[in-house]
Amino acid sequence: MDFEPKILALCCHYCAYAAADLAGSMRAQYPPNVRVLRLPCTGKVDTEYIMKAFEAGVDGVIVAGCLEGGCHFQEGNLRAKKRVGLVRDLMDEIGLEKDRLEMFNLSSAMGQTFADIVVTMTDRIKKLGPNPLRREAAKVLEGISR
Amino acid sequence: MIVAHRKNIQDLKSLLAQHKRILVLGCGTCVTVCLAGGEREVGMISSALRIAYKLDEQEHDILELTIERQCENEFMEQIIENVQNVDAVLSLACGAGVQAMAERFPNTPVYAGLDTKFIGILQEQGIWTEKCAACGKCVLGEYGAVCPITRCSKSLLNGPCGGARDGKCEVSPDTDCGWQLIYDRLKAIGQLDRILEPAPMHDWSKSHEGGCRKIVREDQRIVVK
Numbered sequence: 282m283d284f285e286p287k288i289l290a291l292c293c294h295y296c297a298y299a300a301a302d303l304a305g306s307m308r309a310q311y312p313p314n315v316r317v318l319r320l321p322c323t324g325k326v327d328t329e330y331i332m333k334a335f336e337a338g339v340d341g342v343i344v345a346g347c348l349e350g351g352c353h354f355q356e357g358n359l360r361a362k363k364r365v366g367l368v369r370d371l372m373d374e375i376g377l378e379k380d381r382l383e384m385f386n387l388s389s390a391m392g393q394t395f396a397d398i399v400v401t402m403t404d405r406i407k408k409l410g411p412n413p414l415r416r417e418a419a420k421v422l423e424g425i426s427r
Numbered sequence: 428m429i430v431a432h433r434k435n436i437q438d439l440k441s442l443l444a445q446h447k448r449i450l451v452l453g454c455g456t457c458v459t460v461c462l463a464g465g466e467r468e469v470g471m472i473s474s475a476l477r478i479a480y481k482l483d484e485q486e487h488d489i490l491e492l493t494i495e496r497q498c499e500n501e502f503m504e505q506i507i508e509n510v511q512n513v514d515a516v517l518s519l520a521c522g523a524g525v526q527a528m529a530e531r532f533p534n535t536p537v538y539a540g541l542d543t544k545f546i547g548i549l550q551e552q553g554i555w556t557e558k559c560a561a562c563g564k565c566v567l568g569e570y571g572a573v574c575p576i577t578r579c580s581k582s583l584l585n586g587p588c589g590g591a592r593d594g595k596c597e598v599s600p601d602t603d604c605g606w607q608l609i610y611d612r613l614k615a616i617g618q619l620d621r622i623l624e625p626a627p628m629h630d631w632s633k634s635h636e637g638g639c640r641k642i643v644r645e646d647q648r649i650v651v652k
């Protein structure tokens with residue numbers, strides 16, 4: 282059976298989320314592998330969110346924020362960019378392919394770009410194969426005591 | 428505050444390999460403020476360890492918890508049961524917190540998850556700098572509140588050494604010359620005369636050179652002799 286990746290998209294409310302909406306109204310085609318999670322700003326993306334997502338078995342994570350200079354909260358997307366860099370380094374350190382995670386920048390008017398991003402990431406993750414942790418996914422949250 | 432930095436995950440992974448149930452324990456004080464061992468870092472390091480072990484197809488239970496301070500018994504008391512239920516603790520406190528945990532739980536292996544670096548401050552967002560080496564006999568008053576022991580790379584009490592260039596230390600161009608700072612500061616507060624006379628030798632017997640230090644204050648003790 283073909284591998285169908287599960288990709289989490291952490292989308293800023295002011296750009297990527299609206300762009301995803303627009304992609305829908307434009308009838309732009311993109312693979313159904315993505316699960317969109319709306320955040321008030323990519324500045325809300327904590328490094329822990331991304332780590333926990335991989336731990337829970339997602340195959341790829343997209344962080345999608347406003348164009349640089351266009352953040353509704355001035356620099357949330359620039360902070361997210363650094364955090365994504367940090368997690369990519371950490372992934373390298375522990376031996377999980379860092380290309381499973383990438384940050385993209387777009388505006389709310391870029392519906393087609395959103396669709397293209399999903400296509401790009403889906404293709405990339407298909408090549409990388411499933412998250413090696415996936416089979417363990419069900420057990421993950423049990424271990425957290427707080 | 429005490430400033431620390433996390434250890435490499437692969438090193439921690441091998442250090443802890445023999446233990447099946449591991450409690451990653453954060454500290455809510457200094458190391459939370461320097462973003463090395465607080466609740467958030469506990470989450471990050473725990474996730475990283477879980478993923479790293481699973482990639483090796485190893486089974487380990489990694490539990491997460493953070494207490495207010497690991498260097499005080501009062502807070503350690505709150506987690507007796509949690510500690511009893513694990514094979515080992517990976518402490519994300521400073522070296523003092525790690526050792527306090529080990530003393531409080533004599534039968535549980537306790538490991539340091541951080542490298543404790545120095546007593547310092549948040550110089551600017553994302554940059555921490557060392558300010559005090561806990562020498563035991565503070566001489567800040569004589570040097571305009573710029574510590575010659577910590578800030579001068581050679582810990583000179585009678586500086587400068589002569590190697591400084593453009594206000595930078597000859598040890599590294601990234602490091603300010605401590606003696607330039609002392610001079611500028613004393614000048615600004617009109618106390619340059621303080622460094623006119625040579626300073627006596629520092630009393631290193633009060634530092635760690637004199638062995639592990641202890642302060643006893645009978646007025647504070649509860650145990651009646």
Ligand code: SF4
Pocket residue numbers: 429454455456457458495496497498499520521522523524525
């Ligand atoms: S254990 Fe260390 S880091 Fe935590 S409060 Fe005590 S001194 Fe600070």
Ligand code: SF4
Pocket residue numbers: 558559560561562563564565566567574575576577
């Ligand atoms: S003189 Fe000693 S106690 Fe005072 S700041 Fe310097 S190292 Fe710390």
